[in-house]
Amino acid sequence: MPRRLAPYLRLIMLCLLLGLARGAWAQPLQVDALPAGHAGLLSQVLQEEDGPLTVEQAQTRFQQGQGQPGQSPILNFGIGSRPTWLRLQLLNASNAPVSVLVVTGTTWIDALQLSLLQDGQLLKQWQSGDTLAGAAELIPGIGYVVPLQIPSGSSELYLRAQSPDPLVLPIEVLSEQSFVARDREYKFVYGLIYGFLLSLIVYNSMLFIGLRDRSYLYYSIYLSLFALLNFAYSGHGFAWVWPNNPLLQNHIILICMVLFGCSGLAFASSFLDLAQNAPKALRLLKALAAIGISGLLISLLLGQQSIEALLAFGFSLVATVSMALLGVTPLRHRRVAGRYYQAATLCGMLGAVITTLTVWGALPFTGWNYGAVKIGIILQATLLALGLSLKVRQQQTEKLHAERLAEHDPLTGLLNRRGFNQQAATLWSTSLRNQRPLSLIMLDLDHFKRLNDQYGHDLGDQALEAVAKLLERSCRTGDLTTRWGGEEFLLLLPETDLAEALALAERLRLAIQAITLQTSDQQVCLSGSFGVAARTHQQQLEQLINEADRHLYVAKQGGRNRVCASTPLEAGAQ
Structure with missing residues (x-):
């Protein structure tokens, strides 16, 4: 049995020795034939434990084997990490120095120190970071870019980084041609992002000015804060402003992260109308925003930047998730715009979660993971813009519906007095100004109160609806058909003289007389009395209505079921 285990034991020992020696066997980066990608896997890592180290002390410790091999192309040590050293061995197999550009660090790192050594001699040392004025060698969107002349043979590159914020250390050695191409690409991408955001900000600001809907104001602030946040962490602000x-x-x-989260909560509460639909959720959002702002102020006063970073990342993540959770509640299922909100906030939440976890070190630091929040916010902004546009259409539809309800009789669908007065003014002024004929018919159903009392209001409503449908079928498009009140109807007929109006009234009288309503045990017949007047000397529409009303009174006094005008037209008796 022991003989059988011996080969496996030797293999295990060999693996252990390989693991221990891996740091010393780090593959050098050949600068005269530069590979593509970040060099984290080719580096060694050392974190300070007992105070700051000089570059010579760091070199000694690396040579003693205290360094650990890099575990990913882009190294990430999370929030509140100790100062960290990277060692990158360089090899120039040519006989002449090679010009390269070292791209490293993120724009929020407090202190960066880059040292180039050969045979223990310091050839060049460079320092920068956001604690130093001037933003030396900072290229927005890319990072800190240091030009170096790599001598022939073997040399070493040492990088020291320190920050209470997330300590992310990308390091890449590029040729000038590769750097120029990347710089051009990044400028194009950021130009698109800022142009897109600016257009949405202006568009929603104009909508707020025109419509006075706070959703557009909060959304403009939300986008503005994201643009400012992106402007800051991409380095454009520190480099340019x-x-x-x-x-x-x-x-x-x-x-900006905290304020961005607060503006998102304010937008969500306004867009979802939480004050009316979910007041408890609104109180929770206000409490969350208060906690975020107060925590930020306290950490600023105490000077605890690590706590400030943890709070900012945690709050922005919670705020983004809260926005998404509000969108999947039954609160918005009744409106199509709510679907856009749900999809938008889910995109934003997914992007924010991926980027936050990436910066924290929980996910591999890749370009896609780090830029997920930009992609998520752009998708979110697009969908929310569509949702806001749809919300405007819904509000306009609701407004038109409300106006229609205010101007139309709910039972018959005909104009009511308010609707009639608004629309009749134009017809009256046109007739008066151009001396065109205009007539008016006033109709009253005979014995309507007795019908209601004897057969019930349901049958009375059926009678009104039947007469209303008859009037709509019988009148032209430009005529105004109105339920004047109770069982009275009014027809305003442009381009119609008295004879034509009388003929129409008589046809309507006969048609109403032919209407029969069925009760449980019998049929009920209807009839109507008509008063007709034409515009002659009248200067006000009300005068024409009063004249038609007088003729209607004469028709009712004359036995009903008849048409009366200045010269009464007697109809068949009831």
Whole structure:
């Protein structure tokens, strides 16, 4: 049995020895034939434990085997990490120095020190970071870029980084041609992002000015804060706007993260109308925003940037998740715009979660993972813009529906008095100004009160609906058909003289007389009395209505079921 186990034991021992020796066997980076990608896997890592180290002390410790091999192409040590050293062995197999550009660090790192050594001699040392004014060698969107001349033979590159914020250490050695191509690509991408965000900000600001809907104001603020946040953490702000204000650079990213989360909660509460639909959820969001802002202020006063970073990342993540959770509640299922909100906030949440976990070190630091929040917010902004547009259409539809209800009789669907007065004014002024004929018919159903009392209001409603349908079928498009009140109806007929109006009234009288309503045991017949007037000397529409009303009174006094005008047209008796 022991003989059978011996080969396996030797294999295990060999693996252990390989693991222990891996740090010393780190493969050098050949600068005269540069490979593509980040060099984290080719580096060694050392974290300070007992105070700051000089580059010579760090070199000694690496040579003593205290360094650990890099575990990923882009190294990430999380929030509050100790100062960290990277060692990268370089090899120039040519006989002449090679010009390269070392791209390293993130824009929020407090201190960076890059040292180039050969045979123990310091050839060049460079320092930067957001605690130093001037933003030396910072290229927005890319990182800190240091030009170096790599001598022939073997040399070493040492990088020291320190930050209470997430300590992310990408390091890449590029040729000038590769760097120029990347710089051009990044400028194009960021130009698209900022242009897209700016257009949405202006568009929603104009909608707020025109419509006075706070959803558009909060959404504009939400997008503006994201643009400012992106402007800050991509390095554009520190490189272009506040290069001599490192204190602002140290805190603006974290402050923008908290304010961005608060503006998102404000937008969600306004868009979802939580004050009316979910007041408890609104109180929770207000409490969450208060906790985020107060925590930020306390950490700023105490000068605890690590706590500030943890709070900012945690709050922005919670705020984004809260926005998404509000979208999947039954609160918005009744509206199509709510579907856009749900999809938008889920995109934003997914992007924010991926980027946050990436910066924290829980996910591999890749370009896609790090940029997930940009992709998520752009998708979110697009979907929310569609949702807001749809919300405007819904509001306009609701407004038109409300106006229709205010101007139409709910039972018959005909105009009511308010609707008639609004639309009749134009017809009256046109007739008066151009001296065109205009007539008016007033109709009253005979014995309607007795019908209601004897057969019930349901049958009375059926009678009104039947007469209303008859009037709509019998009148032209430009005529105004109105339920004037109770069992009275009014027809305003442009381009119609008295004879034509009388003929129409007589046809309507006969048609109403032919209407029969069925009760449980018998049929009920209807009839109507008509008063007709034409515009002659009247200066006000009300005068024409009063004249038709007088003729209607004459028709009712004359026995009903008849048409009366200035010259009464007697109809068949009831």
